[in-house]
Amino acid sequence: MESAEAADHCRQKLQRYASWTRAPQPPPHxxxxxxxGCRYLAGQLEKIATGTYGQCEECEERIPQARLRAVPxxxxxxxxxxxxxxxxxxxxxx
Numbered sequence: 001m002e003s004a005e006a007a008d009h010c011r012q013k014l015q016r017y018a019s020w021t022r023a024p025q026p027p028p029h030x031x032x033x034x035x036x037g038c039r040y041l042a043g044q045l046e047k048i049a050t051g052t053y054g055q056c057e058e059c060e061e062r063i064p065q066a067r068l069r070a071v072p073x074x075x076x077x078x079x080x081x082x083x084x085x086x087x088x089x090x091x092x093x094x
Contacts, residue, residue, distance in 0.1 A: 006048055006053055006068070010044050013041055014038070017033070017037050056075075056080050057080075058076050061077060064077070
């Protein structure tokens with residue numbers, strides 16, 4: 001996934017989050033999801049702006065395009081994500 005596609009993905013998520021605030025019956029845990037999601041999206045947009053989108057946070061290598069297409073917000077390459085999950089016992093919630 002290229003930076004422009006990733007930015008569009010982030011914008012779509014922000015629009016979805018904004019729609020939750022206008023819903024007559026917001027989904028459960030909306031406030032937590034909004035805070036977490038907005039922090040995550042702000043980080044992704046910062047990476048796009050600085051040219052580090054698609055760089056693994058652990059090993060700093062480029063994350064393969066196939067992984068970014070499957071998981072646009074991937075923070076780590078597959079081997080580093082697996083190691084992260086082993087250390088922490090679960091995937092991080094986005």
